[in-house]
Amino acid sequence: MPTALVILANGFEDIEAMTIIDILRRGDIDVTVAGLESLSITSAHNTIISVTETLADNHDEIFDTVILPGGEPGTTHLENSREVETVIKNHHVQGKLIAAICAAPRVLDKIGVIAGKRATSYPAFKEAMTSCNYSEEAVVVDDNLITSRGPATAHQFAFAILENLNSITKVNELKEAMLYNA
């Protein structure tokens, strides 16, 4: 079973995080949700999620993908974390899939893993995306990087990750079951 690590910091964007976790788990991905600082994380819109592991517990593990949801101040917390930087770099050197949506692609830009690659973000953060070849598409896949724009594109983002980890057949089956094709 392919594995995914989703990192949640206080102030993560609710729809983005839950859409990613829900779709990947429906798609037979073993999803670990790690709290950046703690086992109880409060979303940008005040929902409290309890997890059983922190990022420190998964520090040395390599997953098939690492995913950063957006939201503020969640993204700022991710951006200021030395641990997030280490985890992203360790996965990048092994060619593992790295995915970020909304404000979070700017974390990848700062770390330096999207230099010269095609990438996108929430429109307001375009200026912070200094090293990439900026695109305004809803979801951008370039090499081992997947980036996307915001809450409204979260399902397309999740399906793009799932297609990479599982198959287009599984994606189509889920889109049908979840009524994305209706």
Next chain:
Amino acid sequence: MPTALVILANGFEDIEAMTIIDILRRGDIDVTVAGLESLSITSAHNTIISVTETLADNHDEIFDTVILPGGEPGTTHLENSREVETVIKNHHVQGKLIAAICAAPRVLDKIGVIAGKRATSYPAFKEAMTSCNYSEEAVVVDDNLITSRGPATAHQFAFAILENLNSITKVNELKEAMLYNA
């Protein structure tokens, strides 16, 4: 500030619940999330949400809307709850907005509040919707009832509720900010 009660039972559908809560809170609605049986609720796809109130704590309060997300076994728990029945009936007699998505409209059908009204549900539950005038539209508004179909229609459902409680201006502003118009 308009008020909303979202009832979460173990096995609620993750995307549906979080999309409703996120969009309504962004839209200046005072959203109370009540656990049906407990203060810690596990979603259909294994995310644990912590809340500060149970339905019993809100038993006698009247909100501007009561919302039931879908998911299984969440919907079955809602369906078997005498307390949910009482809360829905108390709001219905006062003409308050009642909204349900995916599997949850069948709870409204069983309680009897959508008899003769236009309503929809997740396609597989069409047969369980015996008393209403069944529609296959993504979101159906009839009188004080709003029903919708599944995860892919959750944002349209949430925006329809918000339009009723706040304004179309607020809905359009949020759609723009969340990139639903992009």
